[in-house]
Amino acid sequence: MSAKLDLISFKLCPFVQRAVIVLKKKNIDFDITYIDLNNPPEWFKELSPLGQVPVLKVGNDVLFESSVIQEYVDEITPPSLQPTDPLVKAKNRAWISFGGDILMALHPMVTNKDEAVSNEKRAVVLQKLAQLEAVHSGGSFFNGSEFNMIDAAYAPMFMRMNFVKKLTNIDLLANTPKLAKWSENLLALDCVQESVVPELPMMYKGMVKHMDGYLATLLVD
Ligand SMILES: N[C@@H](CCC(=O)N[C@@H](CS)C(=O)NCC(=O)O)C(=O)O
Known part of the structure; x- marks a missing residue:
């Protein structure tokens, strides 16, 4: 390079x-x-x-x-984080794109001022999480025991869901046990913990308060 x-x-x-x-x-x-x-x-x-x-x-x-x-x-920078099987790699790419869609629904769920809109976005997030649960390997990571590109792509979403849980008691992963375990595994990794500034949890809470959406009314502290 x-x-x-x-x-x-x-x-x-x-x-x-x-x-x-x-x-x-x-x-x-x-x-x-x-x-x-x-x-x-x-x-x-x-x-x-x-x-x-x-x-x-x-x-x-x-x-x-x-x-x-x-x-x-x-x-x-080889070796690659992608799965070697082209079919698995292609499917992972599609699910990575899907992860972007979940993030796009999570943001208005957190920030929209209207309770009905926030709840509607929450339902979208939950429905997509159920779809993701159905295709998860059940292993430590998405495809199994190995950390792949898709794991790097989903960790930021899980970090924000963890913030939401801590701040509001809304557990978006309550009905998706494979995803809950996956999230726990990802959030424990150094490369994930070191991928954000240390003050991010505080900044996220500040963002929720500043946006003053429906979720801000559910803050627990
Ligand atoms: N599809 C893009 C989405 C990037 C994105 O939405 N970034 C947001 C910040 S988290 C942004 O730059 N928003 C400013 C804007 O859209 O004008 C990607 O995956 O990189």
């Missing part, structure tokens, strides 16, 4: 965290540049094709989309 990689991040973003987990898991020396997405700097607006994080600077090039960044980082 030639140029040092530079990941543009927003501390609260679960999609950035997907990329960080792969970088950490592979012990890659990289830079991380934090921006405030609510007040993005001019250089970021010019750099990021869609105005979103994550963006990975590779020399004079930029990559966007968390799953693409994950795959690029994986490919340039």
Whole structure:
């Protein structure tokens, strides 16, 4: 690898965290540049094709989309975190994309001011989690005993669900035991714990309060 990689991040973003987990898991020396997405700097607006994080600077090039960044980082630093069977790998890619859909429903569940909308999003999240439970191997990780790319992709979602549980007593994994165990295994890993700033739990709570959505009314402390 030639140029040092530079990941543009927003501390609260679960999609950035997907990329960080792969970088950490592979012990890659990289830079991380934090921006405030609510007040993005001019250089970021010019750099990021869609105005979103994550963006990975590779020399004079930029990559966007968390799953693409994950795959690029994986490919340039063998051995791969992907399953070797092309069919399993392809199916994992589809479920990684599905994980993005869950995150997209989780955010309005947490932040929407309307109780009915928040509950509707919670139902969407729960339904998707049930679908995921049905295809989980039942092993320590998604495919079995080995940590793969899909595990890096789902850990940020589980971290946020764990925040929600601690803050509101809503246990989104109560009816999906395989996912609950998977979450526990993922959240215990160094590459996951070290993929966020130490103050993230406090920041997440601050975000919930600041957004002042229905879930803020359920905060337990
Ligand atoms: N599909 C994208 C989603 C990235 C995304 O939604 N990032 C959020 C922050 S967590 C963002 O940049 N939002 C700003 C915007 O959409 O304008 C990926 O997987 O990288």
